[in-house]
Amino acid sequence: MGDLCKLCGNKAELRKSHILPEFAFGWLKETGATKYLRVGDAPNKRVQDGHKMPLLCQACETLFSKDENEFARVIFRPYVGDGLDANGEGTGAIPEFIYKEWLLRFIISVHWRVLVSEGTTNIPIQYWPTLKIFEETWRHFLLRLRPDTGICETHIVFLSSVAAAKGGGLLHLGENVNYYILRTVDKTLVISDTKRKYLAVYSKLGPIAFFTAIMPSSLKGTADSKVRMRGSIKIAQKLNNSGLNRFILVTRPNEVKGIYEISERQNEKILKDMTMNPEQTLNSLSSRAFIADKWLERLKKN
Numbered sequence: 696m697g698d699l700c701k702l703c704g705n706k707a708e709l710r711k712s713h714i715l716p717e718f719a720f721g722w723l724k725e726t727g728a729t730k731y732l733r734v735g736d737a738p739n740k741r742v743q744d745g746h747k748m749p750l751l752c753q754a755c756e757t758l759f760s761k762d763e764n765e766f767a768r769v770i771f772r773p774y775v776g777d778g779l780d781a782n783g784e785g786t787g788a789i790p791e792f793i794y795k796e797w798l799l800r801f802i803i804s805v806h807w808r809v810l811v812s813e814g815t816t817n818i819p820i821q822y823w824p825t826l827k828i829f830e831e832t833w834r835h836f837l838l839r840l841r842p843d844t845g846i847c848e849t850h851i852v853f854l855s856s857v858a859a860a861k862g863g864g865l866l867h868l869g870e871n872v873n874y875y876i877l878r879t880v881d882k883t884l885v886i887s888d889t890k891r892k893y894l895a896v897y898s899k900l901g902p903i904a905f906f907t908a909i910m911p912s913s914l915k916g917t918a919d920s921k922v923r924m925r926g927s928i929k930i931a932q933k934l935n936n937s938g939l940n941r942f943i944l945v946t947r948p949n950e951v952k953g954i955y956e957i958s959e960r961q962n963e964k965i966l967k968d969m970t971m972n973p974e975q976t977l978n979s980l981s982s983r984a985f986i987a988d989k990w991l992e993r994l995k996k997n
């Protein structure tokens with residue numbers, strides 16, 4: 696009986712494993728107006744607790760849950776509880792988080808699950824060898840068979856309401872962006888279909904986003920968000936990487952657009968908040984490069 700566990704390779708009765716951790720769905724349910732929620736990569740599917748698939752044996756589930764619990768206890772709960780106010784704006788109450796190996800292991804465990812669950816069905820063939828290498832590298836890292844995650848960079852981005860963004864520069868970001876930033880649980884491989892190869896794994900649990908850059912393997916201007924084996928990470932991050940900012944604030948919300956039903960009233964409130972709070976700066980995505988990009992685009996159109 697049983698199948699092979701995707702992580703340790705042992706034959707076992709596989710558990711229906713969450714791709715994205717259950718605590719994030721629990722939080723959405725606790726704090727949302729409706730007990731149903733929608734997931735970014737399953738546009739037409741109402742889900743109650745996220746995408747699951749037979750993946751891990753009980754021992755490996757337990758291995759992952761230790762890092763998950765640590766992340767939820769030390770970072771996620773404090774950030775959504777004290778780091779953000781009821782409107783999703785940064786409070787400044789928590790300057791930074793101190794972390795150990797569990798943070799990188801947690802993020803890589805999520806991104807490894809994303810790789811394994813995506814398979815190769817919709818992936819251009821030129822990426823297959825790289826994906827195979829990283830699946831194995833991360834699996835070995837998670838099993839403590841190697842001390843590093845290979846040639847890639849992992850980032851954690853603390854998001855807050857774009858309603859608090861300075862001036863009106865972000866007004867035309869799209870009405871669903873704030874909802875996307877604060878309330879969505881999401882995951883995807885980031886792949887370019889152009890000749891220039893681009894490969895990354897992205898995930899997001901409410902207002903905390905994770906990005907592992909594979910090709911290219913490092914992101915400029917992102918020292919504040921880079922996750923190492925241990926250290927401290929600031930909540931008020933300066934991210935001067937317009938590619939990353941554009942992906943989180945524009946590209947990805949547009950990709951999943953139309954799956955959230957935002958009422959007229961919510962829209963009006965978001966727009967009102969945006970005009971009422973010109974002094975506050977956007978917490979982690981106050982990239983001048985990004986805002987400049989957006990204004991340039993607008994100028995070009997006019």
Ligand SMILES: [Zn+2]
Nearest residue numbers: 700703752755
């Ligand atoms: Zn296992």
